[in-house]
Amino acid sequence: MVLSxxxxxxxxxxxxxxxxxxxxxxxxxxxxxxxxxNKMDFLLNPNVAISAEDVAFFESAIQKLKSEEPIQYxxxxxxxxxLQFKVNENTLIPRPETxxxxxxxxxxxxxxxxxGRSNLSVLDIGTGSGCIPISLAKNLSGAKVxxxxxxxAAIRVAQQNAFLNEVVINFIQADMLRHTELISVFHSDKxxxxxxxxxxxxxxxxxxxxxxxxxxxxxxxxxVEDNDALIFYKxxxxxxxxxxxxxxxxxxxxxxxLGLVTVELIKGLGFKTVExxxxxxxxxxxxxxxxx
Ligand SMILES: C[S@@+](CC[C@H](N)C(=O)[O-])C[C@H]1O[C@@H](n2cnc3c(N)ncnc32)[C@H](O)[C@@H]1O
Numbered sequence: 496m497v498l499s500x501x502x503x504x505x506x507x508x509x510x511x512x513x514x515x516x517x518x519x520x521x522x523x524x525x526x527x528x529x530x531x532x533n534k535m536d537f538l539l540n541p542n543v544a545i546s547a548e549d550v551a552f553f554e555s556a557i558q559k560l561k562s563e564e565p566i567q568y569x570x571x572x573x574x575x576x577x578l579q580f581k582v583n584e585n586t587l588i589p590r591p592e593t594x595x596x597x598x599x600x601x602x603x604x605x606x607x608x609x610x611g612r613s614n615l616s617v618l619d620i621g622t623g624s625g626c627i628p629i630s631l632a633k634n635l636s637g638a639k640v641x642x643x644x645x646x647x648a649a650i651r652v653a654q655q656n657a658f659l660n661e662v663v664i665n666f667i668q669a670d671m672l673r674h675t676e677l678i679s680v681f682h683s684d685k686x687x688x689x690x691x692x693x694x695x696x697x698x699x700x701x702x703x704x705x706x707x708x709x710x711x712x713x714x715x716x717x718x719v720e721d722n723d724a725l726i727f728y729k730x731x732x733x734x735x736x737x738x739x740x741x742x743x744x745x746x747x748x749x750x751x752x753l754g755l756v757t758v759e760l761i762k763g764l765g766f767k768t769v770e771x772x773x774x775x776x777x778x779x780x781x782x783x784x785x786x787x
Contacts, residue, residue, distance in 0.1 A: 592780050596690070641665040691731050
């Protein structure tokens with residue numbers, strides 16, 4: 496088989512499930528991953544022969560794509576904020592909306608050392624692949640970054656990602672819903688920044704969620720009970736009130752349908768200023784809270 500045959504085969508097998516542009520992007524991701532060839536290489540030489548092992552890899556990938564397994568899990572990696580991250584079934588696939596949250600923090604703190612501040616301390620709650628703490632550590636030089644997750648399997652992936660991206664992160668396994676666990680881990684430590692992208696999808700929103708998310712991504716990372724949808728926001732805000740420095744700032748990614756109630760909750764618990772920001776799709780998606 497040659498590369499152009501593979502492209503034709505992918506088109507014929509996958510356009511029943513995905514649109515043509517998506518299938519094309521899968522094709523280029525797969526040949527880049529497996530053969531280290533980019534789009535230009537393909538266009539210049541579409542008749543490169545593919546070895547039997549490579550054909551077997553592509554056929555298996557096509558079957559997984561047909562079953563709507565996310566391409567990031569098939570490749571075992573993805574990109575976030577310009578960095579490479581390993582992912583597997585125990586870690587949420589990092590989303591572009593979360594890059595926007597990270598970017599907000601980096602814009603706010605990118606010059607903290609030039610402003611005469613030092614030893615910025617950051618706590619991320621809900622590690623997943625480690626995309627938030629690792630991209631912050633990479634872009635905020637000198638920052639001391641700690642991250643917490645209840646999932647030991649997610650922490651293992653994030654530790655690997657910290658190593659691959661050459662940053663030092665303090666990893667802690669703890670349940671953020673149990674105050675006593677977090678308090679016994681951090682004692683009286685105080686942070687400059689606390690950030691979290693906690694689980695926030697209500698069960699009632701399941702019908703809007705694509706099959707590839709529902710069937711493959713960890714439900715522990717995604718779902719909350721309909722009748723207590725803001726439980727993580729409440730616990731983390733209460734925790735932040737005791738564990739942020741006076742000038743400290745709390746950042747959240749939020750459920751797009753719950754922007755105003757989440758702002759009210761955080762204000763009601765004691766933060767004076769709560770900014771709500773939309774993501775690039777125009778949905779309420781991020782919060783920054785300070786002053787208490
Ligand atoms: C929405 S994911 C976010 C992952 C990553 N920060 C990101 O943005 O891609 C939420 C994370 O919270 C973790 N988590 C869920 N319940 C938790 C709990 N009770 N205590 C600590 N972490 C929890 C999940 O394992 C998951 O990694």
